[in-house]
Amino acid sequence: MSRDARIGALLAVLAAALIALPLAANSYLLSVATLVLYFAYTGQAWNVMMGFAGQLSLGHALYVGLGAYAAAALFTQFGIGPWAGMWLAMALCVAAGVAIGFLAFRFGISGVYFALLTIAFAEFTRIGFDHIGWLGGPGGLFLKVEAHKTADLANLRGGQTMFYYVMLALASGAFALCAWLLRSRAGYYWRAIREDEEAARALGINTFRWKLLAVAISAAMTSLAGVFFAFYYNNLFPEQIFHISQSIEIILGPIVGGVGTLFGPILGAAMLTTLADALNNLVAAMGWDIPGVKQVFYGVILLLVVMFVPNGIWPPIAKWLGLGRGS
Amino acid sequence: MALLEVRALSKSFRGLRAVSGASFDVPEGGLVALIGPNGAGKTTIFNMAAGVYSPDEGQIAFGGRRIDGLRPHQICAAGIGRTFQIVKPFAGLSVLDNVIVGALQREPGVPGARARALGILDRLGLAAKQDLPASSLTLPDRKRLEVARALATGPRLLLLDEVMAGLRPTECDQMVAVFRELNRGGLTILLIEHVMRAVMALAQQVVVLHHGEIIARGAPAEVVRDPAVLECYLGEDTEV
Numbered sequence: 001m002s003r004d005a006r007i008g009a010l011l012a013v014l015a016a017a018l019i020a021l022p023l024a025a026n027s028y029l030l031s032v033a034t035l036v037l038y039f040a041y042t043g044q045a046w047n048v049m050m051g052f053a054g055q056l057s058l059g060h061a062l063y064v065g066l067g068a069y070a071a072a073a074l075f076t077q078f079g080i081g082p083w084a085g086m087w088l089a090m091a092l093c094v095a096a097g098v099a100i101g102f103l104a105f106r107f108g109i110s111g112v113y114f115a116l117l118t119i120a121f122a123e124f125t126r127i128g129f130d131h132i133g134w135l136g137g138p139g140g141l142f143l144k145v146e147a148h149k150t151a152d153l154a155n156l157r158g159g160q161t162m163f164y165y166v167m168l169a170l171a172s173g174a175f176a177l178c179a180w181l182l183r184s185r186a187g188y189y190w191r192a193i194r195e196d197e198e199a200a201r202a203l204g205i206n207t208f209r210w211k212l213l214a215v216a217i218s219a220a221m222t223s224l225a226g227v228f229f230a231f232y233y234n235n236l237f238p239e240q241i242f243h244i245s246q247s248i249e250i251i252l253g254p255i256v257g258g259v260g261t262l263f264g265p266i267l268g269a270a271m272l273t274t275l276a277d278a279l280n281n282l283v284a285a286m287g288w289d290i291p292g293v294k295q296v297f298y299g300v301i302l303l304l305v306v307m308f309v310p311n312g313i314w315p316p317i318a319k320w321l322g323l324g325r326g327s
Numbered sequence: 328m329a330l331l332e333v334r335a336l337s338k339s340f341r342g343l344r345a346v347s348g349a350s351f352d353v354p355e356g357g358l359v360a361l362i363g364p365n366g367a368g369k370t371t372i373f374n375m376a377a378g379v380y381s382p383d384e385g386q387i388a389f390g391g392r393r394i395d396g397l398r399p400h401q402i403c404a405a406g407i408g409r410t411f412q413i414v415k416p417f418a419g420l421s422v423l424d425n426v427i428v429g430a431l432q433r434e435p436g437v438p439g440a441r442a443r444a445l446g447i448l449d450r451l452g453l454a455a456k457q458d459l460p461a462s463s464l465t466l467p468d469r470k471r472l473e474v475a476r477a478l479a480t481g482p483r484l485l486l487l488d489e490v491m492a493g494l495r496p497t498e499c500d501q502m503v504a505v506f507r508e509l510n511r512g513g514l515t516i517l518l519i520e521h522v523m524r525a526v527m528a529l530a531q532q533v534v535v536l537h538h539g540e541i542i543a544r545g546a547p548a549e550v551v552r553d554p555a556v557l558e559c560y561l562g563e564d565t566e567v
Contacts, residue, residue: 192428204404206400
């Protein structure tokens with residue numbers, strides 16, 4: 001089998017298993033799978049900026065939060081559903097991302113300083129939302145929760161199975177988009193910028209514009225995760241959704257799985273989310289009370305990855321499967 | 328009218344005058360070498376032509392159009408390709424992908440750019456290594472890749488910044504043959520070079536820079552006999 005055929009076969013098996021999952025899994029397992037897909041999706045979105053274009057964002061919670069609040073506010077205050085609201089969410093996040101990117105790239109802020117800037121914007125947006133009384137302030141913004149026997153897809157009101165399929169569609173769409181981007185002119189230019197920005201400029205690449213494009217696409221994708229978050233959990237607190245721990249959790253999947261690869265964010269999210277959940281269950285079953293056990297677990301995993309597979313766990317697996325250097 | 332016209336160019340860094348009133352031409356189809364001792368201002372002139380710095384005074388015209396002060400990507404789009412003295416391969420990308428990035432400047436679609444890149448790799452003898460990561464190349468191959476990438480952008484003028492440095496004499500001769508052939512194909516070349524073996528073999532005209540000023544110009548054989556040039560290279564009391 002050729003390399004492309006093997007990747008196609010892998011994708012077909014994965015897609016069939018994911019589509020059939022609700023037939024076999026109970027509601028609890030389905031909620032874990034939904035969370036896996038959620039982090040596969042946000043990881044994929046973050047990867048466009050860092051993995052492809054080399055721009056480290058440690059503040060992606062900003063886009064989750066803005067997207068979530070935009071769609072939730074439209075729904076609770078004006079009765080506008082998520083499929084219309086998501087456009088405002090995307091527009092708002094693209095505007096925020098482009099504004100941050102413009103400031104940073106225009107004034108030559110790069111590397112860790114750029115990362116600090118992304119944290120700063122997420123943090124003061126968090127503090128800002130604490131003071132917007134209209135959206136609940138620190139007390140939170142709530143969507144009405146009712147028992148749903150049937151899935152109301154138009155308003156994203158329904159049971160676990162509906163949310164699972166919505167997240168599966170989002171994650172699949174993100175995967176397809178990233179695969180296409182990586183093979184396009186943008187993918188080549190982003191990787192050139194990531195490897196050596198000065199050389200990229202000398203080859204005629206307007207690096208300022210292409211970096212802004214990466215931020216805009218990443219922010220737009222992440223905003224949809226926020227819309228999903230709002231309608232799935234039905235409650236939003238600035239302290240939670242804009243918090244830096246949210247940003248960190250988004251980037252753990254792709255780092256563990258393989259930064260800049262297409263399968264890395266998926267594999268990383270699947271591993272971290274399921275193992276962390278199993279660990280939580282184990283701790284609960286043993287009757288122990290260990291606060292922060294998940295964070296400690298993430299720390300240990302990260303340590304092991306950095307020590308033994310610094311490029312993430314996907315590249316060696318890809319090599320073993322004969323799929324070539326991390327695609 | 329020459330393809331590249333440098334007129335009364337000056338540039339200072341914190342009071343140090345790196346280039347002072349330099350003027351020279353690179354004729355269309357020519358092969359001109361810019362030489363001079365370390366710190367003479369060669370790379371500064373080069374970087375002004377490539378858009379890295381803006382000149383303090385003077386102008387640079389390319390094909391009759393002023394290019395001083397343009398940004399590097401605009402200079403590339405105007406038709407000037409450059410290499411870096413310290414090679415800058417996209418280390419994580421394959422040799423082919425490195426050249427495709429350059430080729431996308433002329434071919435907006437990836438398939439077209441790939442075809443163009445393959446042709447250039449073939450001309451530079453890198454075709455067999457197209458799938459290797461650029462990080463695995465030896466220094467001579469990295470220098471060749473640097474040239475291939477610049478050529479892929481379809482330049483009318485190629486700026487070469489010490490591409491011979493660090494090469495063995497036989498490798499240097501191979502590079503000389505490559506540039507001679509490119510020049511014969513109509514490509515105009517301006518090179519900065521320390522390796523006199525390459526300069527003598529390649530250049531039709533040599534411009535000598537010392538303390539930011541041009542002290543001599545002419546055919547290679549004349550320039551190396553010029554007393555002013557000997558003085559700056561060997562010291563004034565030396566008898567030759």
